[in-house]
Amino acid sequence: MGVVVRLFAVALIVLYCVGPFIWQFITSLKPSHELTTLPPLLPEDPTLENYLSVFRTHPFGRIILNSTIVASLTTVLSLAIGSLSAYALAKLNIRGKALFLAFVLSVSMFPPIATVSPLYLIIRLLGLRDTWWALVMTYTTFSLPLTIWILTNFFRAIPNEIYLAALVDGCTPFQAFRRVLLPLALPGISATAILVFIFSWNEFLFALTFTSTVKSRTIPVGIALFPGIHEIPWAEISAASVIVTIPIVVVVFMFQRRIIEGLTAGAVKG
Amino acid sequence: MKKTGTGDYLFILPSVVVFFVVTIYPLIYLLWLSLHRRHLIFDISRFVFLDNFLFLFTDPRFLTALKNTVYFTVVSVSLEITLGLVIALFLNNLTTGRGIVSAIVLVPWAVPTVVSAKMWEWLYNPDYGLFNYLLGVKVNWLGSPFWAMNAAIFMDVWKTTPFVALLLTAGLKLIPSELYHAARIDGAGRWYIFRRIVLPLLKPIILVVLLFRTIDAFRVFDAIYVLTGGGPAGTTETLSIYAYRILFQTLQFGYGSAIAMFIFMCVGLISIFYVSILQRGFR
Amino acid sequence: MTEIRLRNIEKRFGDVTVIEGLDLTIHGREFFTFVGPSGCGKSTLLNLIAGLEDITSGEILFDGTDVSRLSPSERDVAMVFQSYALYPHMTVFENIAFPLRVRKRDEDTISSEVRRVAGLLGLEGLLTRLPRELSGGQRQRVALGRAIVRRPRVFLMDEPLSNLDARLRVDMRAELKKLHRELGITTVYVTHDQEEALSLSHRVAVLLDGRIQQVGPPAELFEKPATTFVATFIGSPSMNLLEGSIMERRPLRIGMDDIVVSPTGWDIKIQGKVILGIRPEDVVVSTEPLTDGFTAEVEVVEPVGSTVWVDIVRGGMRLRARMLKGMELEPGAQVFFRFDPAKFHLFDPSTERRL
Ligand SMILES: Nc1ncnc2c1ncn2[C@@H]1O[C@H](COP(=O)(O)OP(=O)(O)OP(=O)(O)O)[C@@H](O)[C@H]1O
Ligand SMILES: [Mg+2]
Numbered sequence: 001m002g003v004v005v006r007l008f009a010v011a012l013i014v015l016y017c018v019g020p021f022i023w024q025f026i027t028s029l030k031p032s033h034e035l036t037t038l039p040p041l042l043p044e045d046p047t048l049e050n051y052l053s054v055f056r057t058h059p060f061g062r063i064i065l066n067s068t069i070v071a072s073l074t075t076v077l078s079l080a081i082g083s084l085s086a087y088a089l090a091k092l093n094i095r096g097k098a099l100f101l102a103f104v105l106s107v108s109m110f111p112p113i114a115t116v117s118p119l120y121l122i123i124r125l126l127g128l129r130d131t132w133w134a135l136v137m138t139y140t141t142f143s144l145p146l147t148i149w150i151l152t153n154f155f156r157a158i159p160n161e162i163y164l165a166a167l168v169d170g171c172t173p174f175q176a177f178r179r180v181l182l183p184l185a186l187p188g189i190s191a192t193a194i195l196v197f198i199f200s201w202n203e204f205l206f207a208l209t210f211t212s213t214v215k216s217r218t219i220p221v222g223i224a225l226f227p228g229i230h231e232i233p234w235a236e237i238s239a240a241s242v243i244v245t246i247p248i249v250v251v252v253f254m255f256q257r258r259i260i261e262g263l264t265a266g267a268v269k270g
Numbered sequence: 271m272k273k274t275g276t277g278d279y280l281f282i283l284p285s286v287v288v289f290f291v292v293t294i295y296p297l298i299y300l301l302w303l304s305l306h307r308r309h310l311i312f313d314i315s316r317f318v319f320l321d322n323f324l325f326l327f328t329d330p331r332f333l334t335a336l337k338n339t340v341y342f343t344v345v346s347v348s349l350e351i352t353l354g355l356v357i358a359l360f361l362n363n364l365t366t367g368r369g370i371v372s373a374i375v376l377v378p379w380a381v382p383t384v385v386s387a388k389m390w391e392w393l394y395n396p397d398y399g400l401f402n403y404l405l406g407v408k409v410n411w412l413g414s415p416f417w418a419m420n421a422a423i424f425m426d427v428w429k430t431t432p433f434v435a436l437l438l439t440a441g442l443k444l445i446p447s448e449l450y451h452a453a454r455i456d457g458a459g460r461w462y463i464f465r466r467i468v469l470p471l472l473k474p475i476i477l478v479v480l481l482f483r484t485i486d487a488f489r490v491f492d493a494i495y496v497l498t499g500g501g502p503a504g505t506t507e508t509l510s511i512y513a514y515r516i517l518f519q520t521l522q523f524g525y526g527s528a529i530a531m532f533i534f535m536c537v538g539l540i541s542i543f544y545v546s547i548l549q550r551g552f553r
Numbered sequence: 554m555t556e557i558r559l560r561n562i563e564k565r566f567g568d569v570t571v572i573e574g575l576d577l578t579i580h581g582r583e584f585f586t587f588v589g590p591s592g593c594g595k596s597t598l599l600n601l602i603a604g605l606e607d608i609t610s611g612e613i614l615f616d617g618t619d620v621s622r623l624s625p626s627e628r629d630v631a632m633v634f635q636s637y638a639l640y641p642h643m644t645v646f647e648n649i650a651f652p653l654r655v656r657k658r659d660e661d662t663i664s665s666e667v668r669r670v671a672g673l674l675g676l677e678g679l680l681t682r683l684p685r686e687l688s689g690g691q692r693q694r695v696a697l698g699r700a701i702v703r704r705p706r707v708f709l710m711d712e713p714l715s716n717l718d719a720r721l722r723v724d725m726r727a728e729l730k731k732l733h734r735e736l737g738i739t740t741v742y743v744t745h746d747q748e749e750a751l752s753l754s755h756r757v758a759v760l761l762d763g764r765i766q767q768v769g770p771p772a773e774l775f776e777k778p779a780t781t782f783v784a785t786f787i788g789s790p791s792m793n794l795l796e797g798s799i800m801e802r803r804p805l806r807i808g809m810d811d812i813v814v815s816p817t818g819w820d821i822k823i824q825g826k827v828i829l830g831i832r833p834e835d836v837v838v839s840t841e842p843l844t845d846g847f848t849a850e851v852e853v854v855e856p857v858g859s860t861v862w863v864d865i866v867r868g869g870m871r872l873r874a875r876m877l878k879g880m881e882l883e884p885g886a887q888v889f890f891r892f893d894p895a896k897f898h899l900f901d902p903s904t905e906r907r908l
Pocket of ligand 2: 597
C-alpha cells in the first residue's frame with residue numbers, strides 16, 4: 001500500500017468515526033436562529049449560550065451528578081463483589097466452577113427487556129422507585145458477568161505459586177486475596193472499572209423505567225427526554241451531548257489500551 | 271488443588287445472592303406474569319396459561335415487530351462484520367499512530383447510545399440536516415417507511431463497527447507473522463492468504479463477535495427508541511420497543527411479559543446456536 | 554527441631570493416584586531430600602506436608618501431633634518454591650517482612666528481623682529493589698529470606714535451585730548447607746537432581762510413581778541401591794545393567810553372552826536369570842591386554858574433564874566404562890576391558906530388587 005492510500009484510509013476512518021461529533025459540536029455553538037439556515041456550515045456568530053442554558057434553564061447539573069454517583073457506586077460494588085467471585089473461581093477449590101461461569105456468561109446475554117418489568121414491580125414494592133439505588137442494584141448485577149469474566153482471567157494469569165506462597169507465609173484465603181492477588185490484578189481491575197463505568201454511564205432502558213424525576217434521572221434519559229416548548233431544542237441537546245461526550249473521550253484516550261485489553265480479555269478468551 | 275473449606279464458598283456468595291435477586295427471581299416472576307392477564311391500572315390479574323403466547327402469533331403488530339427485528343439484526347450484523355474486518359485488517363497493518371487511531375475508533379462505541387441517536391436524528395433532519403445538505407437532496411430519512419429502518423441500521427453500524435474492528439484486530443494479532451511469511455514464500459497472493467489463512471484462524475473470534483453482536487442487535491432498544499420511536503407507522507418498531515410500549519405505556523404486564531419472554535427465548539436460542547458452533551470448532 | 558511423620562499417606566486427583574501408601578519419619582533437625590524423575594509426585598508430597606493440598610488418606614504428624622487437617626499457616630511451615638514466587642509488587646524488604654506482617658508483629662521487630670536475615674543472606678544493599686530488578690541468584694536469596702525470617706518449624710523447598718545456572722547452583726548448595734547448620738530447622742528438600750540430593754542431605758528418599766524406592770543416607774543409596782531404578786538413577790553416569798544367567802552359585806559364576814564373571818561377596822538363593830549392575834567407574838578399559846579382561850569395540854568416546862567415558866560393545870552387550878588416563882581412542886578401535894568383581898550389584902529380574 002502506498003503512503004498516500006494509507007493516509008487517505010486513515011483520514012476516512014477518522015472522519016467516519018469523528019464526523020458526527022464535529023457536526024454536533026458545531027451545532028452546539030450556533031445561536032438558535034442559525035440552526036434553520038444551512039449554508040453556512042460554520043456558525044457565523046458562535047455562542048456559548050446553549051451550554052449555559054443546559055445548566056441554567058435545565059437541571060443538567062443534577063442529572064450529571066446522578067449519573068456520576070450511580071456509575072461510581074456501581075463500579076465500586078461490582079468490583080467488590082465480582083473480584084471476590086473471580087478470585088474464588090481462579091484460585092480456590094470450589095465445586096461447580098464451570099457451571100457458575102456458564103451461568104455468569106448467560107446472564108451477560110439476558111435481554112434487559114426481559115427483566116425490566118418484574119424488576120420494576122420489585123422496585124416499586126421496595127419503595128426504591130426514582131432512587132439511585134434502583135439503578136445501582138440493577139447495573140451492578142448486569143455488569144457482574146463482565147467483571148467476573150475479566151477478573152477471573154486476570155487472577156488465573158497470576159502464577160499459582162504466588163498464591164500458595166501467601167498461604168504458607170500465613171495468610172488466610174481472604175488475606176491472600178487482599179494483600180497479594182488484588183494488588184497484582186490491578187491492571188485488570190482498572191480495565192474492568194472503566195468498562196463498568198462506561199456501561200452504567202450509558203444505560204438507558206432501566207434508567208428510563210426506574211426514574212421519573214430529576215431526582216434520580218441519568219444523562220441518557222435526560223438527553224432523550226430533553227424538554228422543548230415547540231421545537232426540539234437541537235442546539236441545547238447538542239451542547240448537552242458535547243458535555244457528556246467529553247469525559248468519555250478523555251477516558252477513552254487515556255485508557256485506550258486498558259479498554260481494549262478488557263474487551264479482548266472478555267471476548268477472545270470466551 | 272488446595273485446602274477445601276466451606277469458607278471458600280463465602281467468596282461467591284455475594285454474587286450468587288445478587289444474581290438470584292436481580293436475574294433469577296425476576297425471570298421466574300416474568301414467566302409467572304406472562305401466564306396472566308394483568309393490567310396495572312385496572313388491577314386485574316387472572317391466570318390465562320398460554321393464552322398470551324398464543325395471541326402473539328395472531329397479533330399483526332407483534333409479527334411486524336418480529337420481522338423488523340430480524341431485518342435489523344441480519345442487515346446490521348452483516349454490515350458490521352464486513353466493515354469491521356476491513357478496518358481491522360487495515361489497523362493491523364498500521365505501524366505508526368495505531369494507538370491514536372484505536373482510541374478514535376473507540377469513541378463512537380463509548381458514547382451513550384442515546385447521545386449518538388440524538389446526534390444522528392439531527393444529521394437526518396429533513397430540513398436542516400447535514401446529510402440532505404451534503405447530498406443535495408431532500409429526503410425525509412426518518413419519516414419515510416422505506417428509509418427509516420435503514421437509517422437506523424446505518425447509525426447502528428456506525429456505532430458498533432469500531433467494537434467489532436477492535437476485537438478482530440486483537441484476533442489478528444494472535445496470528446503469528448511467520449504464517450504470512452511462509453505463505454508468501456509458498457507463492458500465495460494476498461487474497462489467497464486472507465481466505466485460506468487469516469479467515470480460518472480468525473473464525474473463533476468472528477463467531478464470538480457474531481454472538482455478541484447478534485444478541486445485542488436482536489434486543490435493540492435505545493438506538494431506535496430514541497431515533498424514531500418505532501415510527502413511522504410502526505415500520506421501525508422492534509420487539510423490545512413493542513414490549514416496552516405494551517408494558518409501560520399500556521400497562522398490560524401480562525401480555526408485555528409474554529413478549530419479553532419470547533425475546534428471552536429467542537436470545538437463548540441464538541446463544542445456544544453460536545455456542546454449539548464454537549464448541550464443535552474446538553473439538 | 555520438629556520431627557515429621559508421614560503415616561500411610563495417599564493422594565489422589567480424581568481417579569489418578571499420585572502418592573500411594575507412603576510411610577516415613579523425618580527426624581528433627583534433619584536435612585531430608587526427596588529425589589525422583591519429573592512427575593513422580595515430589596511437589597505433591599511437599600504440598601501435602603505444607604497443607605496446600607489435602608491428603609486423601611493417612612496422617613501427617615509434627616512431633617507426634619496430627620496436623621493433617623490444619624491450614625498451612627497453622628502448621629507453621631515455610632516454603633521456597635521453584636519459581637521463587639516472590640510478590641512482584643513488593644520490595645525485597647516487604648517480601649521478607651511479609652510473613653511477619655501477616656502475623657502482626659510490631660514495626661520494630663519486623664525491621665530488625667528483616668535486617669538480620671538480609672545480613673545473613675547478603676541482601677543488605679537490595680532491600681528497596683523490586684523482584685524484577687534482581688538476578689536469579691538474588692531472587693533465590695530473597696525467597697530463602699522470606700522463609701527463614703520467622704523461624705518456622707519446618708522448611709520445605711521445592712527445587713529451589715533448578716532455575717539457577719550450574720555455577721550458582723553449586724555455590725548456593727554450600728550456602729544452603731551452612732544455613733541449615735546455623736538454623737538447625739528440619740528441612741524437607743525436593744529435587745530431580747541426584748547429585749544435589751546426595752551432596753546436601755543427611756538422608757534421601759528416591760521416589761518413583763508416588764512410591765518410595767529406597768530411603769537412606771547418600772552413601773547407602775550409592776553403595777547399596779535397593780532397586781534397579783535407584784541403581785540407575787543415583788550416580789552419574791548411570792550404572793550399567795546387564796543380563797546374565799547364574800551358572801554356579803558357590804563360587805558364584807554368571808554367564809553373560811560368551812563371557813563369565815565371578816562377582817564376589819554375594820550369597821544368592823535364586824536360579825536362572827539375574828541382572829548385573831556395574832558402575833562405569835568400576836569397568837576399566839585399556840588398549841593393552843588385561844588379566845581377566847575381555848575384548849570389545851569402542852563405539853563412542855566422551856571426555857568429561859578429568860575422566861573419559863567410553864561406550865563399548867561386545868556382541869549383544871553394550872556398556873559404559875572409564876578409560877585409563879593418557880590413552881587416545883577412536884571409535885571402532887579394539888580395546889580390552891575388565892570388571893572389578895567386588896563392585897557388582899545383583900538384582901532379581903522379576904522384582905527388580907537387590908538380591
Ligand atoms: N491438580 C492436579 N490434578 C491432577 N493431576 C495432578 C495435579 N497435580 C499434579 N498432578 C499429577 O501428579 C503427578 C505428580 O505431580 P508433581 O507435580 O508432584 O510432580 P513432580 O515430581 O513435582 O514433578 P516435577 O519434577 O516435574 O516438578 C503428575 O503426574 C501430575 O500430572
Ligand atoms: Mg515439582
